[in-house]
Amino acid sequence: GAVVSQHPSWVICKSGTSVKIECRSLDFQATTMFWYRQFPKQSLMLMATSNEGSKATYEQGVEKDKFLINHASLTLSTLTVTSAHPEDSSFYICSARDPGRDSTEAFFGQGTRLTVV
Amino acid sequence: GQNIDQPTEMTATEGAIVQINCTYQTSGFNGLFWYQQHAGEAPTFLSYNVLDGLEEKGRFSSFLSRSKGYSYLLLKELQMKDSASYLCAVRDSNYQLIWGAGTKLIIKP
Numbered sequence: 001g002a003v004v005s006q007h008p009s010w011v012i013c014k015s016g017t018s019v020k021i022e023c024r025s026l027d028f029q030a031t032t033m034f035w036y037r038q039f040p041k042q043s044l045m046l047m048a049t050s051n052e053g054s055k056a057t058y059e060q061g062v063e064k065d066k067f068l069i070n071h072a073s074l075t076l077s078t079l080t081v082t083s084a085h086p087e088d089s090s091f092y093i094c095s096a097r098d099p100g101r102d103s104t105e106a107f108f109g110q111g112t113r114l115t116v117v
Numbered sequence: 118g119q120n121i122d123q124p125t126e127m128t129a130t131e132g133a134i135v136q137i138n139c140t141y142q143t144s145g146f147n148g149l150f151w152y153q154q155h156a157g158e159a160p161t162f163l164s165y166n167v168l169d170g171l172e173e174k175g176r177f178s179s180f181l182s183r184s185k186g187y188s189y190l191l192l193k194e195l196q197m198k199d200s201a202s203y204l205c206a207v208r209d210s211n212y213q214l215i216w217g218a219g220t221k222l223i224i225k226p
Contacts, residue, residue: 006159034214043204043216044160093159106150106214108159 003027004096006109013084013116021079021112023094029074030096034106035067038091050077084116119143121217123205128223129195137190137203137220145210151179151190152204154219160204163190192222200224 003026013019023033031052036044048069049057056069066088068080077096081088091113095106121141129135141149148167152160166172166181166188178191190203202219209215 041219041221043218045216046213091157106162108161111157111159113157 004030004094004107004109006094006112008112009110010113011115013114015085015116016083018080018082019084019114021081021092021094021114023077023079023096023109025075025096025098025107028096028098030077031074031099033071033077033094033096035069035077035079036093036095038093038111040091044093047079052077081114084114086116089114089116119209119215121205121207121215123203123217123220125218126221126223128225129192131195131197131224131226133195134191134193135195135222137192137205137222139188139190139205139217141186141188141205141207141215141217143207143209143215146183147208147210147212149179149181149188150206150208150214151177151188152206154202154204156201163203195224197224197226 005024005026007022011019033050035047037047038044046059047062050069050071052071052074058064066082071077091111093111094109097106123139150165151163153163154160164179166179171180176193181188202221204219205217206214
């Protein structure tokens with residue numbers, strides 16, 4: 001099946017530093033990837049839609065300058081949390097759709113647990 | 118506004134059957150998804166309904182009534198490994214996924 005790989009699985013960083021999270025589609029080309037954030041016991045919240053070769057589309061309330069998204073190739077999207085603060089600690093998940101499949105299923109990466117200390 | 122409701126938590130016994138309901142009010146409808154999510158992990162796909170009726174896949178079945186804005190996920194022959202959160206998500210007219218908060222299912226021996 002379609003595989004989406006997210007790295008790292010977890011990261012601890014100091015307040016004020018930046019953290020980059022990678023999302024790769026391993027066996028298909030994803031023109032669109034999605035970045036979600038999930039707080040404990042809460043639903044997934046869409047942060048932004050990442051489009052290959054163009055600027056990401058951010059959801060209302062998501063700071064573009066704080067959450068930098070780059071989708072430079074058909075198999076890689078990155079999310080950089082800049083100047084991280086403890087309130088940015090969360091579970092970040094990416095997903096992608098395989099345009100070559102009939103299924104409308106979205107495939108998820110493993111998620112990244114970010115802890116800012 | 119867009120809204121998806123599902124129970125916060127349910128408890129069931131190993132070997133039994135449980136039904137998790139989901140009601141939705143969204144701007145348009147382009148399919149409803151059920152995902153399973155174990156603690157600390159990403160969601161995994163269970164089912165997809167776009168037409169009214171029941172879709173069966175092994176021990177899991179999902180039902181949809183578009184006129185009622187209602188779906189349920191039916192889990193049969195429950196196993197301890199089925200303990201997880203179950204997320205209902207609807208794709209709206211903009212093809213965005215709107216997520217419910219998830220139902221935490223606790224399986225007891």
